[in-house]
Amino acid sequence: MYNETMVTLQGYVGGDLTVRQAGGATVANFRLACTPRRRAKDGDGWVDGPTQWYSVSAWRWLAEHCAVSLHRGDAVLVHGRLDHRTYVNKGGVEVLDLCVEATVVGHDLSRGTSSFQRAQAPAAAPAQQAEASAA
Template sequence: MNENYINISGFIGTDVETRVLGDGVTVATFRVASTPRRWSNRDRTWMDAETNWYTVNAWRQLGRNCAESLQKGDAVALYGKLTTQVWTAADGASRPVMVVDAAVIGHDLNRGRSSFERTVVEGIDERALAEINSGYGVGGGQVSSDGETIEELVGETSLATTG
């Protein structure tokens, strides 16, 4: 597979919008601006390059957490799969948009402080989930805390909490 993954450090430039799709899957979408800085030997100073804009999609629990945690203007660091989508503007011109399907998003702690609050997914035994994931080893697949994904990936293994 020739998929491109990218690390981005930047600022959220739009409000975080959340949608629930027909099958009940949540997606949060927002735009991130990232401005690379370059050292100019001639001027002996740092200079800003052109700002790159990315549309970020965060799915399922990550999307719900983004909606609860992020807002316009926040400094973020993220990792995800990069794709380019092309759309046609009202004037008929084609416009490319860089889209990142996020795997990991967090506040950029180089630019400020944050606090962490673990989300609890009802009906999931965190210890059983950790045990299953440890069996995959370093670099192996990991099981999500999303109920549908767990059932698909682990089959008959029970992750339901016991009363």
């Protein structure tokens, strides 16, 4: 984990989440829209800057929690490792995709309210339960 680029982003969930299994682990993916607001040059009000889009992936328990907690349009904070990939789209144009592998995701409480429910720890396998009770 040395020399990783870690970022914290504030934005809105830009579409429906997709959830899938990859290598035996759950992964949730969604797009995050971040639109900066700046004071207008004339000092009269605020103006929106260009929207920046990020692809966010969350793994394992975080993925499952995102799947039941996040919806299109939700204001969220995302913290994780920044990466990028390039590909050629259907129109033949090379695209740069900024990707964040999330380590933390939460609702942005400066934009609304939320309710928290603690996740239950997964049940131990029967063999682990037997070992724990024997110890």
